[in-house]
Amino acid sequence: MIYIYNDYGGTHTTSLAAAYHLKQLPQSERKLTTEEILNVKFFNKLTKEDFGKLIFHGVDEEGNSVYSIGRKRNKYVVPALKEMSLLLQEKHQFDEKIVFSNTSPTVPFAMSMGGFFSRGLKIDVIGVPLLVKGAKRCCDNVFRLVENTKEIGKTTFSENVIILENEMYK
Template identity: 85%
Template sequence: MIYIYNDYGGTHTTSLAAAYHLKQLPQSERKLTTEEILNVQYFNKLTHADFGKIIFHGIDEDGNSVYTIGRKRNKLVVPALKELSLLLQSKFAFEEKIIFSNTSPTVPFVMSMGGFFSRGIKIDAIGVPLLIKGAKKCCDNIFRLVENTKEIGKTSFAEKVIILENEMYKS
């Protein structure tokens, strides 16, 4: 199975989701520390050049691959990737199930502002503290989103490609 966490920038909530999925963060709903957040691979490190790239984060305990992608505002990216995946599965007898899980609903306003300052206009002195505050605010929602995504991956057998919008995790 392949898990692909996606959102606008692909560097904040998606990186946290991948880290939770791969058990690189504590497996609980407790608030993360500043150090835990800043030590997450790719957290606040991707640039505009990375938008649209599918970034590998690792293999989970069940042998599943975990990726992230920043899709910007384009709502057609994930449906297009789904169609491409179905085409490749059909043409090449590729049997691996793929789950696209949207982390955007977990993003609080303070994190959006932090991303704008840090990644958008390169003012880390303002952006990074806002990002940390936002990550602490939404980390419990991200943890639950990841747990739900993994559960759907284990129990949903009919569909070959699944898109999870995750609106129930709105911050």
């Protein structure tokens, strides 16, 4: 199975989700520390050149690959990736299940502003504290989103490509 966490920038909640998924963060809903947040691989590290690229985070304990992607505002990226995946599955007997999980609903306002200042304007002195505040605010929702994503991946057998919008985490 392949898990792909996606959102606007692909460097904040998607990185947290991948870290939770790969058990690189505590497996609980407790608030993360500043150090835990800032030590997450790719957290606030990706740039505009990384938009639209699949970023490999690792392989989980069950042998599943975990990726993320920043899709900007383009609502067609994930459906296009689904269609491409279905095409590859049909033409090349590729039967790996793929789960796309949208982390955008977990993003609080502080994180949006932090990303704007840090990644957009390159003003880390303002952006990073806002990102950390936002990550602390949403980490419990990200943890639950990941647990739900993994559960759906394990239990949904009728579809080979699944898109989770995760609106319940707003």
